[in-house]
Amino acid sequence: MSPGQSNMLPRPFSVYRADTLSGEISLLIEIKGKGTALLAETTPGVSLKLLGPLGRGFPDLPPRSLLVAGGAGIAPLAFLAASTAAPRTLLYCARSSEFLVCPDTDLDLPGLSVMEATDDGSRGVKGTAADLLSNRIEKAGAVFACGPRPMLAAVKEICSRAKIETWFSLEERMACGIGACVGCAVATTGGYRRVCRDGPVFPAEEVIFDG
Amino acid sequence: MAEKIFEPDLRVDLAGIALENPILAASGPFGYGHEYRELTGFKDLGGIIVKGVSLEPWAGNPPPRVAETPSGMLNAIGLQNPGLKSFLEEDLPRLRGPGPRLLVNVVGCTVEEYAGVASGLEGVEGIDGLELNISCPNVKAGGMAFGTDPAATGRVVAAVRRKTSLPFLVKLSPNVADIGAVARSAEEAGADGISLINTISGMLIDTAHKKPLLGNIFGGLSGPAVMPVALRMAWQVAEVVKIPVLGIGGITTADDALQFIMAGARAVAVGTGLFYDPHLPSQIKTGLLEYMKKEGLKNLHEIEGAARP
Ligand SMILES: Cc1cc2nc3c(=O)[nH]c(=O)nc-3n(C[C@H](O)[C@H](O)[C@H](O)COP(=O)(O)OP(=O)(O)OC[C@H]3O[C@@H](n4cnc5c(N)ncnc54)[C@H](O)[C@@H]3O)c2cc1C
Ligand SMILES: Cc1cc2nc3c(=O)[nH]c(=O)nc-3n(C[C@H](O)[C@H](O)[C@H](O)COP(=O)(O)O)c2cc1C
Numbered sequence: 001m002s003p004g005q006s007n008m009l010p011r012p013f014s015v016y017r018a019d020t021l022s023g024e025i026s027l028l029i030e031i032k033g034k035g036t037a038l039l040a041e042t043t044p045g046v047s048l049k050l051l052g053p054l055g056r057g058f059p060d061l062p063p064r065s066l067l068v069a070g071g072a073g074i075a076p077l078a079f080l081a082a083s084t085a086a087p088r089t090l091l092y093c094a095r096s097s098e099f100l101v102c103p104d105t106d107l108d109l110p111g112l113s114v115m116e117a118t119d120d121g122s123r124g125v126k127g128t129a130a131d132l133l134s135n136r137i138e139k140a141g142a143v144f145a146c147g148p149r150p151m152l153a154a155v156k157e158i159c160s161r162a163k164i165e166t167w168f169s170l171e172e173r174m175a176c177g178i179g180a181c182v183g184c185a186v187a188t189t190g191g192y193r194r195v196c197r198d199g200p201v202f203p204a205e206e207v208i209f210d211g
Numbered sequence: 212m213a214e215k216i217f218e219p220d221l222r223v224d225l226a227g228i229a230l231e232n233p234i235l236a237a238s239g240p241f242g243y244g245h246e247y248r249e250l251t252g253f254k255d256l257g258g259i260i261v262k263g264v265s266l267e268p269w270a271g272n273p274p275p276r277v278a279e280t281p282s283g284m285l286n287a288i289g290l291q292n293p294g295l296k297s298f299l300e301e302d303l304p305r306l307r308g309p310g311p312r313l314l315v316n317v318v319g320c321t322v323e324e325y326a327g328v329a330s331g332l333e334g335v336e337g338i339d340g341l342e343l344n345i346s347c348p349n350v351k352a353g354g355m356a357f358g359t360d361p362a363a364t365g366r367v368v369a370a371v372r373r374k375t376s377l378p379f380l381v382k383l384s385p386n387v388a389d390i391g392a393v394a395r396s397a398e399e400a401g402a403d404g405i406s407l408i409n410t411i412s413g414m415l416i417d418t419a420h421k422k423p424l425l426g427n428i429f430g431g432l433s434g435p436a437v438m439p440v441a442l443r444m445a446w447q448v449a450e451v452v453k454i455p456v457l458g459i460g461g462i463t464t465a466d467d468a469l470q471f472i473m474a475g476a477r478a479v480a481v482g483t484g485l486f487y488d489p490h491l492p493s494q495i496k497t498g499l500l501e502y503m504k505k506e507g508l509k510n511l512h513e514i515e516g517a518a519r520p
């Protein structure tokens with residue numbers, strides 16, 4: 001998505017909701033800096049440039065999946081949660097309540113239970129994604145996670161100990177967004193791979209976190 | 212009687228490479244072209260310069276590799292590439308056929324590596340020319356880039372000249388005291404053309420984490436922010452060499468392209484601008500044609516170097 005200025009790189013966002021009937025898609029955007037602030041200022045009727053969908057998404061959800069979202073990482077997981085009616089649980093975590101931006105009504109889906117946690121206890125359980133996950137990992141069909149790197153690193157450790165299939169949607173700074181420039185590389189067991197083309201979804205065991 | 216519609220001729224000859232129009236994709240941002248072909252069909256490109264190819268595969272730099280700057284960006288990709296063999300087997304076959312002329316950007320850490328890539332590309336069908344990226348660190352000279360030293364530049368260029376019958380450009384680094392001296396040295400050693408500029412060395416610090424933003428600490432600045440610097444250098448080089456110049460650096464509009472041509476460049480290449488809009492080459496081409504019609508130009512040679520005294 002281009003923030004509407006000619007001398008700015010496009011910004012990567014996940015599809016948050018898609019309505020196949022109306023052809024509408026929704027994005028859930030956290031204002032982080034210049035580009036997201038400009039996007040937030042746009043008014044209805046303004047046309048923006050959008051390129052996509054790009055890359056590879058999550059595989060199908062098996063029953064009893066656990067979805068772990070940290071902050072703005074909720075966007076692709078809310079989309080994933082809406083893709084099935086099988087029983088599944090969303091662990092939605094952030095620093096504090098103000099970062100749990102996803103409207104409750106959007107998470108009111110058949111078969112989906114939602115657990116919330118904040119680091120400061122301002123909403124849901126006081127604790128981290130790892131705390132919520134540790135208590136539920138044994139019975140999980142698979143784990144799907146998106147959020148800050150330290151959270152993903154902790155998720156990876158818990159899941160690999162429990163030997164549960166796990167998938168991450170990763171973030172990296174991008175330039176072309178289509179796989180040409182190798183700017184969005186992340187370290188994996190198969191060498192540097194492109195988040196925009198080979199990902200953003202990778203099997204957790206392939207992702208290398210360095211400190 | 213119908214009025215004869217005047218169609219300006221955009222064709223140019225760049226160092227013996229006949230281009231349908233003077234707009235090329237710069238090496239790097241365009242990768243090996245496959246993704247942009249899916250997106251734009253290479254529409255309105257006179258040539259493409261594929262990403263740097265080395266003798267052996269290069270892994271590239273640790274992330275983050277790119278960062279935005281005001282009117283530009285930094286990159287420290289580290290010339291990640293699959294190496295010559297993989298380029299010839301996997302990439303080149305998909306690029307052959309009608310369409311833009313194909314130039315291969317050549318990288319190396321030693322004179323022998325550059326020469327090795329050039330010999331590996333000699334006589335291979337589908338390649339129209341080479342571009343030597345001499346901004347690479349010269350490992351035998353303590354990692355200083357070849358392109359910062361006119362003598363080292365001359366040695367690389369002469370070694371490649373002995374190995375190739377293809378036309379080749381030498382791509383200069385802007386991170387030098389006297390760009391004219393490097394350009395002259397390349398010309399004397401047998402280069403068929405000069406392309407410039409590569410990126411300008413720079414960095415950013417992530418204040419939240421108190422550390423450099425890029426994994427490699429330093430990166431190269433590109434995009435509209437560098438355009439006036441690139442233009443000045445194209446002007447200086449056009450003054451001291453007789454071989455044609457390919458202008459690169461921050462070009463995003465037809466007016467930018469015209470400025471390089473009026474400074475003495477034969478053609479231009481677009482890099483970072485493709486990130487802003489993959490269809491930029493078409494817009495530049497349309498703009499050039501409009502300008503030529505308005506000015507009654509038959510071809511671009513009429514204005515090559517036109518701004519020079
Ligand atoms: C695959 C993917 C999906 C994403 N999905 C969402 C989403 O659904 N909702 C959401 O709110 N955010 C999402 N993000 C993060 C979002 O792209 C960044 O927050 C945004 O680019 C910041 O732009 P800015 O101009 O506001 O920030 P600035 O800091 O001003 O941006 C400067 C530069 O850094 C880049 N950048 C900064 N932070 C990030 C980041 N975390 N990831 C990638 N590039 C970054 C920007 O793209 C820009 O080029 C996603 C990122 C990726 C890679
Ligand atoms: C992501 C990226 C990768 C690049 N890779 C190469 C490369 O492999 N070889 C090379 O000679 N130049 C490389 N360059 C430099 C560009 O070809 C060009 O010289 C420079 O970016 C200035 O032009 P621009 O402002 O239009 O991007 C790269 C630039 C960028 C932004």
Ligand code: FES
Pocket residue numbers: 173174175176177178179180181182183184185194195196197
């Ligand atoms: S952003 Fe260019 S390869 Fe991913």
